[in-house]
Amino acid sequence: MPRPSNTEERRQQIVSGLLRVMSERGYERASVNEIAKAAGLSPGLVHYHFSDKQEILLVLVRQLAARARERVAKRFERLGADDARGRIDAFLDAFLATGADADTSAVAGWVTISAEAIRQPEVRAAYEQVVRADLEQLEALVAVLVGKRKARALAAGLFAAVQGYFVLSASSPGLVPAGSAANTVKHMAAGLLDTSAAREGA
Incomplete structure (x- = not known):
């Protein structure tokens, strides 16, 4: 099975980060900065991989x-x-x-x-x-x-x-x-x- 690309891995980290933040604080309070922090990435990488929340x-x-x-x-x-x-x-x-x-x-x-x-x-x-x-x-x-x-x-x-x-x-x-x-x-x-x-x- 081929290894997921770096882009796929990063996107998955971000989606998992949203789930973590959202399950604790709700969607409204899940800012891009909070999502990035939960994903262990920079806010810039979140914006690079997704157009918006x-x-x-x-x-x-x-x-x-x-x-x-x-x-x-x-x-x-x-x-x-x-x-x-x-x-x-x-x-x-x-x-x-x-x-x-x-x-x-x-x-x-x-x-x-x-x-x-x-x-x-x-x-x-x-x-x-x-x-x-x-x-x-x-x-x-x-x-x-x-x-x-x-x-x-x-x-x-x-x-x-x-x-x-x-x-x-x-x-x-x-x-x-x-x-x-x-x-x-x-x-x-x-x-x-x-x-x-x-x-x-x-």
Whole structure:
């Protein structure tokens, strides 16, 4: 595998620097000087590699989405292709479970990105694209068990619970018992899916 170019390495340092600063202080307070300091670079290098702070944020949106999808894919590898319920649990686990691949700064960063999506049209477009793709994946998983007609509403409810846990854990960490989010949402999923399947069969 070829070694990343110096430009790629520097850009990655800067994006990681934004995530560090943003997860502690929010986007507004993440000045170029603070980002540069967190990245271990000069402010001039930040300006050289990115036109502005928003450009760094948009790259971060794509990277956080890719990380989450990688977590989902790794969990899917452990399951059979026909394990529909297991794949839903794995999807929820990838977003909410603690463990070796958990990243609290990514969660805090994502919450900040969702807030910026309300304020900035370009961020909103990138955020919606990511959320739509993730929600469509969950909807397809749910549809295997309950059919397409019911899948959208159930998937949206479960995905909203995931996003709600992100907000709670980032803004008021003491309110969410450690390690409880994934199990709680998986139990919610089981209840909703079982009830929906029972109604379908009645």
